[in-house]
Amino acid sequence: MSSEQYQVPTGSGSQAPGGSRNFDAEPPTAMHYLCGDCATRVRLEKGQPIRCGSCGARVLYKERTKRMVQFEAR
Amino acid sequence: MKPSKEELERRNIVGVGAERVTNVTSTDYPGHFPGEDHAWDLGYFRDNVTIEFHKNEPLEAEFSLIGVDASIANAFRRMMIADVPTFAIETVHMEKNTSVIQDEVLSHRLGLIPFKGGKTGFRKFMKFYKKPEDGEEHSYVDFNTIQLSLNVECTHNKKAAKNETDVTKLYNHAHVYASDIEFNPVGRQEQYFSGDNAIVPVHPDILIAKMRPGQQINCSLLMHKGVGSDHAKFSPVATASYRLMPTIKIKSPILGEDAKKFQKCFPKGVIELQTVTRKESKEEGPFKGKEGEWKAVVVDPMRDTVSRECLRHDEFKDKVELGRKRDHFIYSVESTGQWRSDEIFLEAVALFKEKAKKFEHQVINMAR
Numbered sequence: 001m002s003s004e005q006y007q008v009p010t011g012s013g014s015q016a017p018g019g020s021r022n023f024d025a026e027p028p029t030a031m032h033y034l035c036g037d038c039a040t041r042v043r044l045e046k047g048q049p050i051r052c053g054s055c056g057a058r059v060l061y062k063e064r065t066k067r068m069v070q071f072e073a074r
Numbered sequence: 075m076k077p078s079k080e081e082l083e084r085r086n087i088v089g090v091g092a093e094r095v096t097n098v099t100s101t102d103y104p105g106h107f108p109g110e111d112h113a114w115d116l117g118y119f120r121d122n123v124t125i126e127f128h129k130n131e132p133l134e135a136e137f138s139l140i141g142v143d144a145s146i147a148n149a150f151r152r153m154m155i156a157d158v159p160t161f162a163i164e165t166v167h168m169e170k171n172t173s174v175i176q177d178e179v180l181s182h183r184l185g186l187i188p189f190k191g192g193k194t195g196f197r198k199f200m201k202f203y204k205k206p207e208d209g210e211e212h213s214y215v216d217f218n219t220i221q222l223s224l225n226v227e228c229t230h231n232k233k234a235a236k237n238e239t240d241v242t243k244l245y246n247h248a249h250v251y252a253s254d255i256e257f258n259p260v261g262r263q264e265q266y267f268s269g270d271n272a273i274v275p276v277h278p279d280i281l282i283a284k285m286r287p288g289q290q291i292n293c294s295l296l297m298h299k300g301v302g303s304d305h306a307k308f309s310p311v312a313t314a315s316y317r318l319m320p321t322i323k324i325k326s327p328i329l330g331e332d333a334k335k336f337q338k339c340f341p342k343g344v345i346e347l348q349t350v351t352r353k354e355s356k357e358e359g360p361f362k363g364k365e366g367e368w369k370a371v372v373v374d375p376m377r378d379t380v381s382r383e384c385l386r387h388d389e390f391k392d393k394v395e396l397g398r399k400r401d402h403f404i405y406s407v408e409s410t411g412q413w414r415s416d417e418i419f420l421e422a423v424a425l426f427k428e429k430a431k432k433f434e435h436q437v438i439n440m441a442r
Contacts, residue, residue: 064172071166071177073185073295074305 033060077110087321090396092385100143100400127416128376128404135415138319139403147316147403153422154314156303160412161189161196161220161273163307164203165296173228173250173289183282184224184295185307187252188410191220192271196299199266203298216261220273220297224255228285245287253278255295273297276411310418312408319402320378323395324370327360332389333370339384346373376404 033042035052036059042052044060051058077085089096102112122141129136139147166181173180203218228247241248252275259267267273283291302309322344328336329350337345347368355365380398384390409415 064170069168069177071168071181073163073166073181073307 032063034063035059036061077107086400087397088318088400090320090380090382090398092382092391102143130416132414133409133411135405135407135409135419137405137407137416137419139316139405141401142403143401144403149426150419150422151314151316151405153425154311154407154418155309157301157425158310158413158418158421159202159299159301160308160310160410161191161200161297161299162305163187163189163222163295164298164300167294167296168292169294170290170292173283173285173291175283180283180291180293184255185305187255187280187282188276188412189273189297190276190412191267191273195263195266195271199262200299202300214296216263218298220263220267221258221260222255222273222295222297223258223293224250224282224295225292226250226254226285227290228287230287241284241286245285248285249281250283250285250291251278252280252282254282310410310413310421311415312410314405314407314418316403316405318398318400319404320375320380321397321399322372322375322378323397324372324393325395326393328370328390328393329364329367331368333368335387336370336384336390336394339381339387339390341377341379343374344372344378346371 030043030045033044034040035042035055035057037052037057038055040052040054041063042054042060044050050060052060085097085101088098101107104112106112119141124140125137126140127135127137139150163184166177166184168177168181171177171180175183199217200220201218204213206212226247228245231244231246234244238244247254255275257267257273285291300308322340333347337347339345348371350361350364350367350369352365354361355363361369380396382396384394385396405419407415407418409418413421
């Protein structure tokens with residue numbers, strides 16, 4: 001498994017839905033994607049152009065969830 | 075008034091014509107023939123039932139069950155398929171799967187792999203797992219769940235030759251096999267399933283998935299005891315079927331070239347060509363003066379497939395009578411390897427007895 005573990009979102013009940021959130025607790029600003037062309041892991045900040053850093057391809061794929069997924073073997 | 079031997083044989087044979095079957099229903103029950111008592115009798119049944127094995131290998135058995143009604147024979151067949159329990163993977167917890175095979179498809183494939191383990195543990199210790207109702211917590215304990223895991227990663231093989239093209243040599247774990255599945259015993263499973271009794275796939279070289287370097291499969295698998303009526307993956311047999319014993323009656327002799335042609339109408343070994351002996355040729359009858367000629371003789375009707383080919387030829391049409399014995403069932407049981415093939419039948423018989431006892435109890439309660 002990779003070093004970053006999936007953090008279970010902990011929404012506190014006191015916040016009103018749609019209201020302002022507390023962003024002090026390190027908001028996830030960067031996301032990782034997989035390049036559709038060269039398959040390297042691409043780190044993207046908020047607002048960055050969607051583009052692979054190493055080969056310049058513009059097709060990026062979302063990574064697989066780090067959560068466990070349960071299936072029935074049927 | 076007792077029926078003659080010929081009459082009993084006639085009743086016991088299902089006729090097979092070129093385009094139809096005759097005498098299909100059994101008649102051995104009370105009230106069908108006036109003056110005859112066909113009431114079911116344990117002693118009569120015990121004396122008349124026979125089982126004869128023709129082939130008994132761990133993965134395949136063929137045997138005859140003679141002297142029972144079709145309903146009983148069919149019950150055994152159905153119970154072998156749907157009621158004899160085995161192990162199979164039921165739940166897959168997928169942590170990582172970067173191979174090209176989709177999670178669902180991989181899970182399904184894992185479910186179909188047959189596993190074997192210690193028989194005492196399987197019979198006495200392991201219980202059926204009960205699926206939780208809505209809102210209930212699942213209850214995985216050592217006597218209803220077996221934990222397995224599959225953790226494989228494909229990497230480049232550094233030792234491979236430079237111009238190697240075989241992917242199994244070029245990469246480590248390019249192919250994921252059933253033998254890569256590990257058994258993780260918990261609780262008392264250690265004492266029932268260790269050493270020779272460990273839970274392993276019956277066939278270690280079942281291909282589960284193919285991978286390339288950088289791809290990885292990590293998952294934990296939960297296995298339960300189950301029955302075939304729930305899902306075919308729990309069925310202990312690949313096939314369990316029966317057919318009725320064929321009969322071939324040659325009414326008037328088939329001689330010479332006709333005999334050779336007649337032999338070719340059947341699978342190998344059913345009909346034999348014999349020469350008419352001097353003694354036969356001297357006696358009054360169909361063989362008179364035919365010494366040294368070929369005659370067709372039925373030697374092994376069990377091998378016949380009852381293709382009815384001989385009935386298509388005009389020269390044989392009235393000389394031969396095809397049929398099947400109504401109470402002679404030739405079973406063919408092919409095991410998936412968790413039980414020995416003959417054990418499956420015994421297990422079915424034991425289950426049948428258990429069910430009959432339960433039914434008896436209910437009937438008694440009903441009559442009260």
